[in-house]
Amino acid sequence: ETLSKVPKILGLKEDKAISVYYDFVKEIIEANKSFSRKKLCHSSLPQGSRQENKLRNVLVLRELGVPQRLLFPLLISDSLVCGEGKFEESLKKVVEMGFDTTSSKFIEALRIVQRVSKKAIEEKVQVYKRLGFAVDDVWAMFRKWPVSLSLSEKNMSNSMETFLELGFSRHEFTMMVKRFPQCIGYSAESLKKKTEFLVKQMNWPLKAVASNPAVLGLSMEKRIVPRSNVIKALMSKGLLGRNGEL
Template identity: 65%
Template sequence: MYSLILHGRRSIELQKWRKLADSANLLQNAFAFSSARAVADVSLRDGRKGKNFTVSYLVGSLGFTTKLAESISRRVSFEVNGNADSVLSLFRSHGFTDPQISSIIMNYPRLLMVDAEKSLGPKLNFLLSRGASSSELTEIVSEVPKILGKKGEKTLGRYYDFVKVVIEADKSSNLKKICHSLPQGSKQENKIRNVLLLRDLGVPKRLLFPLLISDAQAVCGKEKFEESLKKVVVMGFDPTTAKFVQALRIVQGLSDKTMLEKVNVYTRLGFDGWEMFNRYPIFLALSEKNILNSVETFLSLGFSRDEFAKMVKHFPPCIGLSAELVKKKAGFLVKKMNWPRTTLVSHPAVLGYDMEKRIVPRCNVIKTLMSKGLLGETGNELPPIGCVLKNTDKEFLNRFVRKFDDQELVAELMTIFTGDCAS
């Protein structure tokens, strides 16, 4: 098995990995333009208020950069600091250092929303009561804060032990001794052995720990796991990437026959099925019905099969988008904003953007500028979709908001962009 690992490493080093564009969130709730100003502005305003407070809190209390705080605020948002202050105080009272607390919140920010007295406190005290030292507790929770999201003392204790073994393995050269100390054939022994094997293969801890604290079958068993791991290594997946773990999950969960059938579904549609698997392993988890429904959705919107194939080639997650979202976003961008359908063929990634947080606010700014005659040579010239939706917030604001000398206009546009305007 270890010779396979070494061979896999060498073959992986020789490969030139393709760089893929970042996929945005794919499955978010969206709504049409007609309700954007009447209904969406209310939720946008409330959400933006909480987001702004959260960003200020993270910057002031934990020293995060504004960029990092804004990223975290997309995952958790609050408008008062009482509960968050209690959580931070609780961690400090248990000996967590400020860098450790920052790491915990950065990786698992939802803990700021958890009741410190009724939920977090009892869990930390339970781990201390069963023999964990203060230093072990702070180290393990800092490495894998999602442990504190587990319910039930038995489950919490079991996963704590799993993580503890792997962390101790990092400090020991005798891995076999660690595994042999566990009950042979037990679920714990299998999981620890398999995770340590993945660690030796080069899978980073950030990908290993989620496997440890879940009941996923990807690292359970022995013969099936080793067989699946060999296949994934031979296929050339890079063990340092999330795609390696995704591929292992798929191969572990599907028979060879089922995998081939799913690959053939893509092939029949005109795609290279194995290339699709190599680029996005998770797509093999989609059922044939879901794949065909996706095709029908795009065809029903007027896209040709060749156009759909082009879109998938440039943005494979198109296949994973829900029919409802595709229809809403495409309808909004084509019918309400008047971008030609061919624009979506050239820029399919925009269909993956969040309707509420990105598409609607930016398009509201563009509509306002057009109504005032401030865009392009004609005054109401619709800019390219890429300039409006694909640029970063900073680039968009510099190009369409901050460039104006009229401060009242800038303030009005910023209000529209942030969703703080009245409906």
């Protein structure tokens, strides 16, 4: 059962690490089976070591209610190897932003806040401001998609240029990113391919794409093209009007 929860533990290079993490995962699984949420203490590892930091930080997250499915993968990543002071500071910021501790967004936000320096975050906020976003917009976007604060200035600027080249206005660009922040992280090729298909093949007005930016996050092969084929088939049989009405 223990290995089924975190099979990648077996991929760790150090035998000692495998043993420590295996015992740790097993202890958490057993503790969670009881109705009373038992408070655990991490193993007596050298203070300040990577393993000690990681286990301590994982236990702190467990006490906050982070579920096993999100906790255990952290043991085989370098997300939580920072010391206690930096970890607690980062954790406090993310919790105060109102993230749900049972969601993957919470872990992603914690990773970003730990990894990106205060100075770098301030610089990224300034970049967003130059692109037309208010400071409140930036943090609202971060809560929706934490990765938004890890993008480079070049990626952000190139994304805006791509949207403008496709015919969207600057206002539509900012509106789309505020509604669906992930779209600022898509490649120019992906944005062009999907937008052109929606406009030319599915006859969507550009404003319709701007009003529904989440469509740009759908898979061309699995969602967009199949839906287009269904609509075309229904229209060919007279079951849908030209604008898609039944």
